[in-house]
Amino acid sequence: METVVVTLTGNDTACQIAAAGQILKQGGLVAFPTETVYGLGADALNPQASRRIYEAKGRPSDNPLIVHISNMEDLGKITAKVPAQAMELAAKFWPGPLTMIFEKSPLVPFETTGGLQTVAVRMPSHPVALALIQAGGGFVAAPSANTSGRPSPTTAEHVAQDMMGRIPMILDGGPVGIGIESTIVDVSGDMPMILRPGFITKEMVQDAVGPVELDPGLAAEGRNICPKAPGMKYRHYAPKGELILVDGERKAVQEEIIRLSKKAASSGRKVGVIGTDETCGAYPYGLVKSIGTREDEETIARHLYGVLREFDEQDVEIIYSESFSALGIGQAIMNRLLKAAGHRVLTAKKTED
Numbered sequence: 001m002e003t004v005v006v007t008l009t010g011n012d013t014a015c016q017i018a019a020a021g022q023i024l025k026q027g028g029l030v031a032f033p034t035e036t037v038y039g040l041g042a043d044a045l046n047p048q049a050s051r052r053i054y055e056a057k058g059r060p061s062d063n064p065l066i067v068h069i070s071n072m073e074d075l076g077k078i079t080a081k082v083p084a085q086a087m088e089l090a091a092k093f094w095p096g097p098l099t100m101i102f103e104k105s106p107l108v109p110f111e112t113t114g115g116l117q118t119v120a121v122r123m124p125s126h127p128v129a130l131a132l133i134q135a136g137g138g139f140v141a142a143p144s145a146n147t148s149g150r151p152s153p154t155t156a157e158h159v160a161q162d163m164m165g166r167i168p169m170i171l172d173g174g175p176v177g178i179g180i181e182s183t184i185v186d187v188s189g190d191m192p193m194i195l196r197p198g199f200i201t202k203e204m205v206q207d208a209v210g211p212v213e214l215d216p217g218l219a220a221e222g223r224n225i226c227p228k229a230p231g232m233k234y235r236h237y238a239p240k241g242e243l244i245l246v247d248g249e250r251k252a253v254q255e256e257i258i259r260l261s262k263k264a265a266s267s268g269r270k271v272g273v274i275g276t277d278e279t280c281g282a283y284p285y286g287l288v289k290s291i292g293t294r295e296d297e298e299t300i301a302r303h304l305y306g307v308l309r310e311f312d313e314q315d316v317e318i319i320y321s322e323s324f325s326a327l328g329i330g331q332a333i334m335n336r337l338l339k340a341a342g343h344r345v346l347t348a349k350k351t352e353d
Contacts, residue, residue, distance in 0.1 A: 001166065002168075003164045003169065004168065005160060006019075006172060007172045008171060008172060021134075021137070024042065024049075024132075024135075025136060027048055029041065029049070029052055029167040030136075030170075031167060031171065032142075032170075032171040033126055033128050033173035033176055034124040034126045035097060035124060035129075035178050036097050036180060036182050037178075037180070037305070038146075038152075038155070038158065038159050039140075040053055040057065040142055040143055040145035040146075040159075040167070041136065043136065043139065045109065045139050047111040048111075050111040050141050051111055057146070057147060059148040063114055063143075064112075064120055065113070066142060067108065067112065067120065067121050067122070070123065070130045072123075077105065078104065078107055079104065080102065083187050085187055086100050088209050089192075093200055094122075095124055097178055097182040098185065099120050100186075100187050101118050101187060101195070102118060102119055105119075112141050122182055132171070145163055145170075146158065150162060151239060151304075151308040151312075152181060156172035156173070158305070176302075178199050178302065179305065180198055180301045180305075180333070182199070183200040183205070186215070191211060192205065193212065193214070194214050194215065196335070197335050198329075198332045199298075199301070203328065237308070237337075238308075238341075238342070239309070239319060240311075241312070242318045242319065243337075244319070244321070244345075245337055246345075246346050246347075246348050247345050248347050249348070253322055253348045256346065257273060257283060257322070258283060260320050270287070270315060270316050270318075271287065271316065271317070272286055272287045272289065272311045272318070272320070273285070273289070273320050273321075274289060274307060274320070274321035275289070275322055276290055279322065287311070289307050289310065289311070290303075291303050297325070300324065305336075321337060
């Protein structure tokens, strides 16, 4: 299959998006930018189109897809009921990087929901995404536009690395703004439950609707987890090389990464180190990359997947990464890093002064 990469430009954008919408209406796939990561879109109400997403990504068919909408009126068509708290969250965070899980209506095929009676729904804020949803019929299923398990794409170039020859079209809208996937909140039960942390933090959700729970699956591993939301059951975001997180007091973490990277480099392995603007100068061994600054953790989220893909491009075999705060957006960053590392974490012992 030939993949056409369309760079969205001024006067031609409307026509380009209209052409992409026709591909979706005909059951095809289109990769497109959102404010979080690039998505791989298909007609969410077409069972065969949803199957094509799983085929293109190599994605397990029990991993649910998120349905993207462009207006609130369409929410009632694909859900059995919309709780009051969901309306409060939508008023606060839609359009934006929040996905909510509802009981589904019969309109949504099980091929889209991974066999579940619930449906994940998001209204993105990116203008290209909103325009494409409208052009494609109003309901676009769209997981991240990468091969299943790989770091999510934050540029069209990342999409092309994984999807060239697998899909008809990639819409290039430039780099995304946030860089990690949406927060997922299950509103189908008695109390809202966060199934995947993201840019919308637990504190922000609580401020909007009161008490919320964190799903136990966030800390669980194994194939016995029922995947109510994308990313809960399978390893995700992983680079080709082995990734190991080092946790602990900052000075001890730096000393342990130096020790480990020196040892790995001495054994002939190609080593990568993930640090920050504040710490990269401390690492003398391996290919050292800054993921951003701890003064602004949004920069860390924005660069995370790009840095992991850069290590892949340079054939790095083992990567040692600093860990990050589990508060605010740091919780989402650590969630992605833990998934990418297969939960391999070393605790650095504090050294005596």
